[in-house]
Amino acid sequence: MKIELVAVGDELLVGDVENTNAGTLGRRLTAAGLRVSGVSTVGDGLDAMIDVLAQAVRRADAVIVSGGLGPTSDDRTREAIAAVAGVPLHRDPAIEDWLRRRYRGMNRTLTALGLQQADVPEGGRSLPNANGSAPGIAVEIGDVAVYAIPGPPHEMIAMTEEQVLPDLLRRAGEPPIRAQRQLLTASIGEGVIAAMLEPLERELARDGAVEVAYLATAGQTRVKLTSAGPGGAAEVDAAAARARELLGGCVYGEAGDTLAGVVLDLLRGRDATVAVAESLTGGLVAAELTSVPGASASVRGSVTAYATDLKGSVLGVDADLLAAQGAVHPDVAARMAEGVRDLMSGTYGVATTGVAGPDPQDGKPVGTVYIAVAGPEGTIVLSLLFSGSRGRIREMTTVRALDLLRCVVAGLPAEQDPACTG
Numbered sequence: 001m002k003i004e005l006v007a008v009g010d011e012l013l014v015g016d017v018e019n020t021n022a023g024t025l026g027r028r029l030t031a032a033g034l035r036v037s038g039v040s041t042v043g044d045g046l047d048a049m050i051d052v053l054a055q056a057v058r059r060a061d062a063v064i065v066s067g068g069l070g071p072t073s074d075d076r077t078r079e080a081i082a083a084v085a086g087v088p089l090h091r092d093p094a095i096e097d098w099l100r101r102r103y104r105g106m107n108r109t110l111t112a113l114g115l116q117q118a119d120v121p122e123g124g125r126s127l128p129n130a131n132g133s134a135p136g137i138a139v140e141i142g143d144v145a146v147y148a149i150p151g152p153p154h155e156m157i158a159m160t161e162e163q164v165l166p167d168l169l170r171r172a173g174e175p176p177i178r179a180q181r182q183l184l185t186a187s188i189g190e191g192v193i194a195a196m197l198e199p200l201e202r203e204l205a206r207d208g209a210v211e212v213a214y215l216a217t218a219g220q221t222r223v224k225l226t227s228a229g230p231g232g233a234a235e236v237d238a239a240a241a242r243a244r245e246l247l248g249g250c251v252y253g254e255a256g257d258t259l260a261g262v263v264l265d266l267l268r269g270r271d272a273t274v275a276v277a278e279s280l281t282g283g284l285v286a287a288e289l290t291s292v293p294g295a296s297a298s299v300r301g302s303v304t305a306y307a308t309d310l311k312g313s314v315l316g317v318d319a320d321l322l323a324a325q326g327a328v329h330p331d332v333a334a335r336m337a338e339g340v341r342d343l344m345s346g347t348y349g350v351a352t353t354g355v356a357g358p359d360p361q362d363g364k365p366v367g368t369v370y371i372a373v374a375g376p377e378g379t380i381v382l383s384l385l386f387s388g389s390r391g392r393i394r395e396m397t398t399v400r401a402l403d404l405l406r407c408v409v410a411g412l413p414a415e416q417d418p419a420c421t422g
Contacts, residue, residue: 006066062146088121091120099118099133182224210239264295275345303315333352350405375409
């Protein structure tokens with residue numbers, strides 16, 4: 001079964017909203033043994049929607065359309081589906097009654113545009129939405145199953161899991177699921193990871209039982225191992241074990257883990273705590289740590305010392321050092337980490353300082369970053385140079401700070417260009 005995904009919305013085309021739905025749907029469908037054969041994004045214009053949807057229907061066995069089901073004039077997914085199916089829209093009285101009751105309960109007025117959420121292409125059916133006001137739609141266009149689901153991610157995920165996915169699996173005859181493992185790494189580029197795994201790839205190429213893919217994001221690389229055919233769990237497990245052997249301490253976890261969560265597990269296991277001092281990252285490191293449930297057991301607190309004078313008055317960085325070197329210097333990072341560790345009585349202190357842009361600072365180019373971790377065994381500082389936008393530099397720094405803390409707490413090497421081969 002070939003499945004195409006169509007994401008609707010002008011906001012997706014111009015970049016005002018990131019299209020995370022396609023990735024979420026792709027991962028969930030693939031995990032269920034189904035195959036996504038194409039992904040399209042289209043704006044709110046009716047003619048463009050009809051064109052994209054008609055092409056998807058010609059190519060696929062099933063099409064999932066996300067977005068364009070709400071109560072405003074630019075929500076026209078229903079019209080587009082009806083036009084491609086060559087049928088009129090009709091109003092579902094049960095959905096209309098449900099909408100009226102829902103809006104009354106929220107003390108809101110149901111407008112004529114709001115009522116369009118009860119319209120369904122003739123021959124189709126509504127998909128109840130327990131998490132919002134826009135019902136979904138399921139309709140047959142020839143022998144192709146078309147599903148329209150809401151755009152808001154929490155509504156989209158719930159409707160997919162509860163209604164769309166079971167129907168797709170029934171149509172596909174419960175396809176056998178290929179075994180899969182994902183190993184997570186940080187701080188090392190995908191090219192370096194791939195080079196480290198060359199022996200494994202040569203071994204796997206001989207029998208073709210397991211496929212390897214690399215998925216890179218800012219500061220992290222996922223190694224995806226998938227069986228070439230149904231089943232294959234033993235082969236994938238063996239490949240994952242070999243990959244771990246080759247990558248060593250570079251692997252911080254597997255699918256479902258987060259870098260911050262792994263760091264906190266390490267701290268809890270050692271009855272240790274951490275305090276954070278941030279300049280460049282403006283609180284992002286602390287936010288990652290405290291986003292994990294139970295973080296209060298290990299996170300003492302944080303200081304965002306963005307102004308140079310606060311690095312001295314709050315964190316105890318020597319005034320002469322700041323005057324001579326400015327805020328962007330490896331010794332400043334070290335003193336920040338030691339200062340916040342002492343200030344908050346933490347086992348470890350983590351600090352970030354640098355230049356995120358758009359302009360150089362203290363004679364340092366944009367992308368200059370210093371990260372320090374202070375602990376019982378002393379203080380280590382990484383001197384780095386990142387490229388890219390301000391946001392990317394901050395994101396890369398946050399990942400690298402968490403991974404440096406992981407390596408220090410776990411007793412792994414943390415060199416300037418770490419291989420973390422522990």
